[in-house]
Amino acid sequence: MRTFLALALVVIAACGGNAPVGAPAPDGAKPLSGTLVIYSSIFTDAQEALKAGFEKANPQTKVEFLNPGGTEAIIKKLVAEKADPKADIMHSGFSLEYQLAKKEGLLQVVDPKDIFGGIADTLKIGGVDVPLKDKENMYFAFGIQWGGLEINTDRMKALNLPTPKALTDLTDARYKGHVGFMKPQNSSTAFTNVMYTYHALGNDEAKFRDYWAKLNTNIAFYTEKSSTLYSLVAKGEVPIGIVGSRAVYRDQMDGQKVEFIYPSDGSVVLDNTMGLVKGAKNRELAVAFMRFHFSAEGQKIMADASLMPVRPGITASRPEATLEWATKNIPKVIVPDPAIAEAKRADILKLFDGYTQGRSK
Amino acid sequence: MLYLALFLVLPLGRVLGEAAVAVATGRVGLDLAGGYGEYILRVTGNSLTVASLTAIISVAIGLPLAFFVAKARTPGRAVFAVLLALPLITPPFISAFATILLFGRTGVITQLLATVGIPELRIFGATGIVLTHVLHFIPLAYLTIAAGLRIVPPWLEEAAASLGSSTAEVQRRVVLPYVAPHVLMAGVLVFLASFGDVGAPLLVAGDYRVLALETYTSFTGIGGDPELPIVLAAWSVLLSIAALVAVKMLIERTQVRHSFTARALVHDSRPLRVVGLLFCSVISVFLLLPYVAIGISSFGTVWGAGLLPNAFTTRNYEFVMGHPEAFVVSLALAAIATPICVALALFGNLLLREHPRAAAVLDYVTLLPFVIPGVVIGIGLVSTYNGLAVLGAPIPLAGTPALMVVAFSVRRLPWAMRVMAAGYARIDSALEEASASLGASRLRTFRQVTLPQLAPVLAATGTIAFIRVITELGSSLVLYPPGWRTAPVAIYYYVVEGFIGRASAIGVVLVAIVALASALVSLDQRAIWRAARAPLGRLPRRRRAVPKAA
Numbered sequence: 001m002r003t004f005l006a007l008a009l010v011v012i013a014a015c016g017g018n019a020p021v022g023a024p025a026p027d028g029a030k031p032l033s034g035t036l037v038i039y040s041s042i043f044t045d046a047q048e049a050l051k052a053g054f055e056k057a058n059p060q061t062k063v064e065f066l067n068p069g070g071t072e073a074i075i076k077k078l079v080a081e082k083a084d085p086k087a088d089i090m091h092s093g094f095s096l097e098y099q100l101a102k103k104e105g106l107l108q109v110v111d112p113k114d115i116f117g118g119i120a121d122t123l124k125i126g127g128v129d130v131p132l133k134d135k136e137n138m139y140f141a142f143g144i145q146w147g148g149l150e151i152n153t154d155r156m157k158a159l160n161l162p163t164p165k166a167l168t169d170l171t172d173a174r175y176k177g178h179v180g181f182m183k184p185q186n187s188s189t190a191f192t193n194v195m196y197t198y199h200a201l202g203n204d205e206a207k208f209r210d211y212w213a214k215l216n217t218n219i220a221f222y223t224e225k226s227s228t229l230y231s232l233v234a235k236g237e238v239p240i241g242i243v244g245s246r247a248v249y250r251d252q253m254d255g256q257k258v259e260f261i262y263p264s265d266g267s268v269v270l271d272n273t274m275g276l277v278k279g280a281k282n283r284e285l286a287v288a289f290m291r292f293h294f295s296a297e298g299q300k301i302m303a304d305a306s307l308m309p310v311r312p313g314i315t316a317s318r319p320e321a322t323l324e325w326a327t328k329n330i331p332k333v334i335v336p337d338p339a340i341a342e343a344k345r346a347d348i349l350k351l352f353d354g355y356t357q358g359r360s361k
Numbered sequence: 362m363l364y365l366a367l368f369l370v371l372p373l374g375r376v377l378g379e380a381a382v383a384v385a386t387g388r389v390g391l392d393l394a395g396g397y398g399e400y401i402l403r404v405t406g407n408s409l410t411v412a413s414l415t416a417i418i419s420v421a422i423g424l425p426l427a428f429f430v431a432k433a434r435t436p437g438r439a440v441f442a443v444l445l446a447l448p449l450i451t452p453p454f455i456s457a458f459a460t461i462l463l464f465g466r467t468g469v470i471t472q473l474l475a476t477v478g479i480p481e482l483r484i485f486g487a488t489g490i491v492l493t494h495v496l497h498f499i500p501l502a503y504l505t506i507a508a509g510l511r512i513v514p515p516w517l518e519e520a521a522a523s524l525g526s527s528t529a530e531v532q533r534r535v536v537l538p539y540v541a542p543h544v545l546m547a548g549v550l551v552f553l554a555s556f557g558d559v560g561a562p563l564l565v566a567g568d569y570r571v572l573a574l575e576t577y578t579s580f581t582g583i584g585g586d587p588e589l590p591i592v593l594a595a596w597s598v599l600l601s602i603a604a605l606v607a608v609k610m611l612i613e614r615t616q617v618r619h620s621f622t623a624r625a626l627v628h629d630s631r632p633l634r635v636v637g638l639l640f641c642s643v644i645s646v647f648l649l650l651p652y653v654a655i656g657i658s659s660f661g662t663v664w665g666a667g668l669l670p671n672a673f674t675t676r677n678y679e680f681v682m683g684h685p686e687a688f689v690v691s692l693a694l695a696a697i698a699t700p701i702c703v704a705l706a707l708f709g710n711l712l713l714r715e716h717p718r719a720a721a722v723l724d725y726v727t728l729l730p731f732v733i734p735g736v737v738i739g740i741g742l743v744s745t746y747n748g749l750a751v752l753g754a755p756i757p758l759a760g761t762p763a764l765m766v767v768a769f770s771v772r773r774l775p776w777a778m779r780v781m782a783a784g785y786a787r788i789d790s791a792l793e794e795a796s797a798s799l800g801a802s803r804l805r806t807f808r809q810v811t812l813p814q815l816a817p818v819l820a821a822t823g824t825i826a827f828i829r830v831i832t833e834l835g836s837s838l839v840l841y842p843p844g845w846r847t848a849p850v851a852i853y854y855y856v857v858e859g860f861i862g863r864a865s866a867i868g869v870v871l872v873a874i875v876a877l878a879s880a881l882v883s884l885d886q887r888a889i890w891r892a893a894r895a896p897l898g899r900l901p902r903r904r905r906a907v908p909k910a911a
Binding site for chain 1: 400404461465466467485486563564566567568570575577578579580581582583662663664665666671672684743747748755760838841842843844846854855856857858859860861
């Protein structure tokens with residue numbers, strides 16, 4: 001019996017191994033091969049499209065995505081596996097979380113020339129420079145969405161609620177119980193959006209705390225994941241969400257009665273980012289996969305998933321999801337400051353522990 | 362024993378040990394003011410409230426339901442018996458999103474009720490969790506109570522009736538006290554199932570935080586104390602062990618009555634038939650509504666605020682057929698975990714027969730996975746086997762599907778043990794003794810005498826284990842490695858990302874697979890439902906033949 005069990009476990013463990021089936025070779029010499037392991041919090045439709053696109057272009061490769069429960073869960077998993085990394089790429093979630101991953105020593109340098117394919121490493125939108133990479137080349141943004149407000153138009157009408165125009169409108173007592181948000185402890189969209197409010201309020205600590213103390217009383221509930229909030233707003237269960245633009249445009253294409261509001265106090269850059277895991281076992285394959293994101297084909301996948309491509313000239317099912325539309329139409333852009341985010345992270349998470357664990361509500 | 366020690370006792374012991382160190386050294390403060398004490402007590406209180414309400418409501422509905430199916434000649438009761446058991450073969454989170462579709466602010470039922478002036482339910486919170494759990498666990502209560510009602514000696518009721526008591530009086534004064542332990546057991550089983558569930562709270566808890574949910578989200582989140590998940594997991598283990606003692610006591614009490622088994626009295630009258638039919642129909646419709654909603658949703662594009670999806674399509678099923686990976690993974694893991702689970706149950710029960718002194722300990726250990734949430738078992742396994750090395754050689758368990766197999770086989774052992782116990786209980790030890798007296802070795806006796814007698818129950822055990830393994834979510838969420846996303850995990854992610862139609866289609870196929878598995882082994886349905894309801898029943902002791910008088 002014990003022999004049988006031991007044998008079974010060895011067989012399964014062997015099946016689950018992620019070792020490449022063939023060694024990667026220099027470009028053009030030999031096709032890429034092997035299994036790439038990606039810890040990603042990206043939405044499922046983009047995940048499936050990226051996997052299909054890369055595997056089609058590189059038939060001897062296999063891409064395995066794992067979402068352990070959000071970007072924060074990815075960081076915890078990478079920390080736990082630091083001595084023997086299982087993943088090659090940390091994928092999706094926003095740059096503020098990558099700053100944390102970098103601080104934890106989870107990422108390694110990649111030469112931007114190996115992946116950018118001629119794209120500039122900064123975009124100019126709303127009169128602001130939007131960086132697409134870390135100063136030390138440890139992480140790179142492959143697509144952008146905008147922080148703002150999602151509203152369910154039917155539900156707002158039924159509840160006779162006015163459409164909020166700015167983040168500061170949300171503290172109005174009329175919205176009590178009608179605003180949804182996510183837990184910043186579990187969602188990078190939430191954490192970046194919290195920093196968004198910090199910046200929108202002029203980086204003023206007192207104003208920030210006062211704003212959240214008021215807004216917290218209006219929040220119906222905090223979801224564990226950003227995607228849960230999108231689907232609940234689309235369903236009309238909660239009429240307003242502080243979210244990212246991508247899912248709103250996707251829901252519109254599905255026929256849901258939702259709208260995305262670019263707040264007058266600014267729209268934060270939610271930069272979907274990726275980085276090469278320190279100690280990754282398949283570096284060359286991983287770099288090739290990162291490069292694929294910036295290719296026209298990879299960028300088209302982003303655009304079709306309503307994530308704004310960072311390469312110019314890529315068309316999208318929704319015009320709002322193109323770089324050209326954003327450059328012309330988004331009036332005020334806020335770029336989150338990684339240094340402030342890191343300095344404030346512990347305090348902010350403690351504040352939200354209080355809110356989400358109910359101690360301050 | 363070694364398997365259970367390594368993959369159940371050790372991980373849970375480690376969780377308790379790490380938590381004790383974290384608390385003792387002050388790294389996780391438990392003081393009520395400023396520490397986690399108040400928070401832990403509050404989420405525990407919330408869990409106890411939700412589980413208690415679920416148990417009370419489920420028993421209150423399950424009791425009359427059991428009466429009408431088991432003790433009254435209700436028309437169509439055989440059909441009701443099958444329909445009412447459907448929720449037991451599906452994980453609760455599948456019905457959680459159906460709860461939103463039906464009872465949410467824009468849900469179908471909510472809209473229909475609004476037309477007659479009934480205000481909307483606030484389902485995000487305790488109400489939603491209780492509603493989802495009640496819809497899911499009423500069958501558990503009903504089946505447990507029905508099992509008790511079927512063994513009420515008929516002469517008790519006949520005697521009471523002959524003294525002039527009405528049917529209602531007989532039920533209240535004679536039958537109810539007789540099956541009180543079963544009613545209590547039903548309440549405890551529903552309570553435990555509700556207390557440990559993470560799937561439904563993940564979708565409908567809102568800001569009503571419960572222990573299982575907080576354990577999982579603190580495990581996946583950052584912020585707060587990094588050791589908080591271990592402390593929450595340890596607290597769940599301690600509470601579960603306390604619950605286990607209660608379960609064991611109830612098991613002893615419910616088993617006493619079995620020695621009086623006789624054909625139960627079945628009541629029949631026209632009013633009883635009418636009331637029974639009405640009551641069973643209403644409850645069946647109520648219980649099956651979530652599955653109807655899931656079925657409709659599986660053919661829908663998106664389901665907004667309307668009474669039906671915006672449009673109908675077959676693309677969700679086309680997607681499922683084109684992407685069968687999650688099912689392949691689920692079936693592959695179940696194909697390996699199920700035989701291990703059956704083997705553990707086979708040899709575990711053998712050990713209990715051969716070594717009665719070890720029985721008490723083994724009995725408790727094999728029941729532990731029933732009362733401990735899957736998420737906690739997952740956290741324990743990760744915490745124990747992540748980066749484990751023996752003499753410098755890494756043990757390649759963490760991050761591989763092997764740990765999922767381990768978790769599944771251990772977690773579903775209580776069910777397998779109890780079904781297998783029923784098989785052992787039927788074995789006449791006189792045959793084994795005869796074999797031994799003829800010089801056969803113990804191994805040969807087991808192989809040629811004992812095992813053939815167990816053959817029928819092996820299939821039943823395998824089916825129960827398979828059903829439970831293939832619908833497991835809690836431990837999978839914590840343990841699944843890249844490329845090994847199971848069907849329940851896929852459903853979970855699709856639901857939270859808003860791909861409700863796709864999740865529904867996978868849910869429908871999953872239920873179909875489970876139903877097909879049951880049908881394939883031509884298993885007695887009653888055996889499935891009886892065993893599926895819980896690890897009821899005392900583990901077997903060697904049955905000795907009574908010497909006949911010469």
